[in-house]
Amino acid sequence: MTPGPRPHVVIVGAGFGGINATKELMDGPFEITLIDRDNYHGFWPLLYQVATAGLGPEDIAHPVRGMFGERSNVHVRLGTVSDVDLDRQLVQVADEADLAYDYLILAAGSSTSDFGIPGVDDYAFPLKTLPDAVRLRNHVLSCFERADACPELVDSGLLTFVLAGGGPTGVELSGALTELIGQNLARDFPHLDVTKSSVVLVEMLDHLLGGFAPSSQAHALETLRAKGVDVRLNTAISALDADHVTFKDGSSVATMTTVWTAGIRANPLADMLDVAKGKGGAIEVTKELTLPGHPEVFVIGDLAATTDRHGKPLPQVAQVAIQGARHVGRTIKRRTTGRPTKPFRYHSHGMMATIGRRAAVAEIPGGLKLRGTLGWLSWLAVHLVFLVGFRNRIVVLVNWSWNYLTWDRAARVILKEDSTTPSGQHRA
Numbered sequence: 517m518t519p520g521p522r523p524h525v526v527i528v529g530a531g532f533g534g535i536n537a538t539k540e541l542m543d544g545p546f547e548i549t550l551i552d553r554d555n556y557h558g559f560w561p562l563l564y565q566v567a568t569a570g571l572g573p574e575d576i577a578h579p580v581r582g583m584f585g586e587r588s589n590v591h592v593r594l595g596t597v598s599d600v601d602l603d604r605q606l607v608q609v610a611d612e613a614d615l616a617y618d619y620l621i622l623a624a625g626s627s628t629s630d631f632g633i634p635g636v637d638d639y640a641f642p643l644k645t646l647p648d649a650v651r652l653r654n655h656v657l658s659c660f661e662r663a664d665a666c667p668e669l670v671d672s673g674l675l676t677f678v679l680a681g682g683g684p685t686g687v688e689l690s691g692a693l694t695e696l697i698g699q700n701l702a703r704d705f706p707h708l709d710v711t712k713s714s715v716v717l718v719e720m721l722d723h724l725l726g727g728f729a730p731s732s733q734a735h736a737l738e739t740l741r742a743k744g745v746d747v748r749l750n751t752a753i754s755a756l757d758a759d760h761v762t763f764k765d766g767s768s769v770a771t772m773t774t775v776w777t778a779g780i781r782a783n784p785l786a787d788m789l790d791v792a793k794g795k796g797g798a799i800e801v802t803k804e805l806t807l808p809g810h811p812e813v814f815v816i817g818d819l820a821a822t823t824d825r826h827g828k829p830l831p832q833v834a835q836v837a838i839q840g841a842r843h844v845g846r847t848i849k850r851r852t853t854g855r856p857t858k859p860f861r862y863h864s865h866g867m868m869a870t871i872g873r874r875a876a877v878a879e880i881p882g883g884l885k886l887r888g889t890l891g892w893l894s895w896l897a898v899h900l901v902f903l904v905g906f907r908n909r910i911v912v913l914v915n916w917s918w919n920y921l922t923w924d925r926a927a928r929v930i931l932k933e934d935s936t937t938p939s940g941q942h943r944a
């Protein structure tokens with residue numbers, strides 16, 4: 517049911533796309549329902565820091581109601597959208613009444629793709645959500661506790677951590693994990709020979725950080741190897757098991773931890789819709805980011821197969837979601853006032869990835885490349901600016917400063933109520 521006489525805009529997902537679309541529209545003559553399966557907005561670029569005990573889960577999450585609570589035309593709903601009836605303009609919410617819309621913005625993000633590799637679903641640790649990060653942190657810390665009690669298990673791969681995928685998340689996670697082990701766990705476990713532990717970063721291509729300039733890729737490789745990460749390029753995983761990972765050339769590594777950062781596919785909500793899909797199941801959209809044949813339905817962010825003006829696919833990154841959200845907000849406002857609309861144009865703000873303490877690569881539009889301390893400081897500044905919530909920014913800044921001065925990663929906490937095995941924990 518539409519809440520009032522003004523056009524009702526339903527926005528699915530309170531991620532980078534959903535919250536920016538809401539902000540763009542909330543001063544206009546609209547009733548907005550923003551629905552998410554969680555009651556918080558998650559800042560995924562810092563998820564790896566939760567997994568490696570640098571930050572707590574609350575530091576990178578912000579309650580959605582806290583962002584829009586004072587806006588009478590914004591209705592925040594906690595619920596999981598299960599389907600959309602495009603003909604009747606209804607959003608179906610699991611265990612709840614349907615929501616009628618005049619405009620619909622789908623911004624439900626993405627999920628992990630296993631590329632059909634046997635064992636990934638059962639044994640790999642994904643890193644897409646806050647529970648994923650906490651589960652991985654629990655597991656890593658628990659491995660060290662078990663190794664301390666039974667050091668002979670180290671030879672069975674208990675302290676070997678395999679990270680699949682040499683993109684930004686794999687690079688950032690491998691650097692941070694190496695620092696957690698070398699700086700913190702080495703001190704926490706003085707009776708354990710932590711030099712027997714290893715972090716193995718596996719990438720099927722011949723370079724890390726696909727999409728970055730070759731010089732940045734080479735710098736990341738060199739820096740990670742200097743930190744002690746066992747980087748294996750041109751290496752493809754063919755199967756996972758509970759206690760080992762097998763590669764395409766038939767070799768294997770004993771491990772009880774494989775973190776899967778290799779694949780991404782559209783949120784399963786895309787599969788529910790009988791519409792054209794592109795790579796990774798992402799929904800194909802028009803130049804205005806609408807569903808073909810449904811000008812009232814917009815798809816943005818990771819869920820959409822968005823292209824640039826030359827038809828080249830845009831990456832699934834926060835800026836594409838943010839700029840897409842602002843564009844569809846402006847398009848809806850133009851439509852309701854009878855003004856002509858414009859096609860979506862993406863403006864790249866550059867790319868960056870941190871490799872560890874005082875180590876990062878940053879590529880700024882115009883060709884400027886920053887490395888080392890300068891790259892790292894620019895990475896810190898950008899992430900602080902984009903992190904949602906003043907409190908979160910202060911807490912993260914204090915945590916980073918503390919960590920920098922003392923080498924202490926304070927969140928080395930095992931939360932027992934959370935399972936330490938990945939099995940059955942996957943979520944869209």
Ligand SMILES: Cc1cc2nc3c(=O)[nH]c(=O)nc-3n(C[C@H](O)[C@H](O)[C@H](O)COP(=O)(O)OP(=O)(O)OC[C@H]3O[C@@H](n4cnc5c(N)ncnc54)[C@H](O)[C@@H]3O)c2cc1C
Pocket residue numbers: 528529530531532533534551552553554556557558560561562563564595596597598623624625626643644645684685783785816817818819832833834835837944
């Ligand atoms: C570990 C990690 C690190 C990353 N690092 C970077 C980085 O450094 N820089 C960068 O630019 N990008 C990074 N990204 C990518 C970036 O986070 C995404 O491109 C961006 O979040 C996409 O925005 P979105 O709004 O499409 O989806 P999201 O921000 O993921 O938001 C989707 C929202 O939809 C909700 N949702 C999902 N399904 C349903 C449903 N059925 N019903 C209701 N709600 C639902 C989710 O709970 C979520 O809140 C990273 C991603 C990950 C996972």
